[in-house]
Amino acid sequence: MSVEGQRCLCIVVLLTHTAIGSGEGPTPPPLTSASPTVKAEQNELTVSFPPLEDLYNNTPEKHFGTENNTVVTSQTGSTALLPCVIRNIGDGIVSWIRRKDYHLLTVGLTTYSSDQRFQAIHLQHSEDWTLKVKFVQKRDAGTYECQVSSHPPTSIFLRLDVIEARAEISGPTEKYLKPGSTLRLQCSVVQTTEAPAFVFWYHNSRMINYDYEFGINVTTDPAQRLSDLLIPAASVTHAGNYTCVPNNAVPASIYVHIFNGENPAAMQSSSPTFIPHLNFHLLLPLTTLHFVSR
Incomplete structure (x- = not known):
């Protein structure tokens, strides 16, 4: 064989080896209904994340479970309980404020007022932050604010009415x-x-x-x-x-x-309408005598 013929044979062998090595080979037989289906994407690892706005929108929103302008009526000498239920408070801190003088009563479970009759009541894992007022007095009547720290702070207002039994x-x-x-x-x-x-x-x-x-x-x-x-x-x-x-x-x-x-009417001597009992039989001769003498 001539030199040119040998060179052509080498090129054909090289091309055939490259095609087989690259994965190209005989066409596989067609799959029947009994053959398992293999999808190429099953061998791929894919990870997807929801948009950030969806994450924020799915976060439970903080809100009050107690209705604004709730009225609580208590009598003097008793204990008043002003409820403040807050859903999904998160890291928020609850404060109670007396509105008539803007006096800070409690922050969390700490009483800031010198009047120790005021106390915040909260059980662990509870959503209720109740303001307790012991030995209620008439001067305690008025509006109270339940405030939750946030940006800006959010509040509801409750009114305490005090009656005297x-x-x-x-x-x-x-x-x-x-x-x-x-x-x-x-x-x-x-x-x-x-x-x-x-x-x-x-x-x-x-x-x-x-x-x-x-x-x-x-x-x-x-x-x-x-x-x-x-x-x-x-x-x-x-x-x-x-x-x-x-x-x-x-x-x-x-x-x-x-x-x-x-x-018994004689006992009401203090009454201005009381008139002592008079004996008209005794008075009659005196009256007659008076007229005769004239």
Whole structure:
């Protein structure tokens, strides 16, 4: 073979080797329905990330669970609880502020006020930051702000209304009875937000709730805010001032007169309309004599 022929043969062999080495080979037989399907992309490792704006949009938004301008009513001497529920607070810090003088009461669980009646109540993992006010006074009434630190801070406002519970004894402020009659007094506690723990009755300055041996019977229904005093057969010793004293309300008093035969109206000598009883039979001769003498 000539030199040119050898050179051409070498080129053909080199090209054939390069084609086989590069992966090009005989065409594989077509896949049948029973043959497994192999996808090239299964051998590839791919990682995808959502857009940053989607990450921020999926973050739970902080908001208040307590309605703005909530009104809490409490009576003097009781404990007031002002709720402040905050959803998804994150790293926020809750502060309570008294709006009428912009006085900072609490920050977190720390009380900043010199008045230790104010306290923030929060249980671990709870969303509620309640302001507790002990021994409520009338001056505590007003608007309070629950503020969460953020940029800018967010707040809601709550109003505390303070009422004064009082006792009332039904009927007039004075009673007139004859000896042996029944004395019944009923005391009700009004303008109250909670039932009284107890109701004491006083006769003059003596507490008589347990004076059974003197014929005195006291029954109290705290749920109904009622207390009854019963003396089946009142005597002169039962006359005097009776006072109903609930533990959480202003007391009420009534005066009981026990008379024996005399006109009960005569006991109201302090009344401006009282006119003493006159014996017209005695006055008649004097009047007649007066006219005759003229």
